[in-house]
Amino acid sequence: MISSALNDINAAINHEPLYIDAYWQRHLVNVLLSRQQQAVDDLDALLCLKKDHVPALKSRLVTKLQYDNDTILDCTAKHEQ
Numbered sequence: 681m682i683s684s685a686l687n688d689i690n691a692a693i694n695h696e697p698l699y700i701d702a703y704w705q706r707h708l709v710n711v712l713l714s715r716q717q718q719a720v721d722d723l724d725a726l727l728c729l730k731k732d733h734v735p736a737l738k739s740r741l742v743t744k745l746q747y748d749n750d751t752i753l754d755c756t757a758k759h760e761q
Contacts, residue, residue: 685709700726704736716747 686709692702707722723740726733 682709682712698729700729700733703729704733707736707739711743716743719743 686706689702689706689709692699693706696702703722703726707719707726710716710719710722720740720743723736723743726736727740730736
């Protein structure tokens with residue numbers, strides 16, 4: 681069931697890469713699957729599209745603090761518009 685949801689979310693992102701809600705939902709699925717780096721990557725993509733998305737900022741901070749990952753946000757590396 682989760683893999684089906686993840687497939688649907690991936691399809692949504694492939695179809696509409698600027699759809700921030702899809703990144704948010706995929707981040708949540710990745711958290712459920714204990715895929716912290718993928719969750720942070722989705723939050724980074726979301727924040728590159730909408731820098732003031734407060735829930736994403738909070739979730740990114742909490743995830744980074746919990747898993748001691750000190751990588752800075754780089755909007756140009758993977759998600760150029």
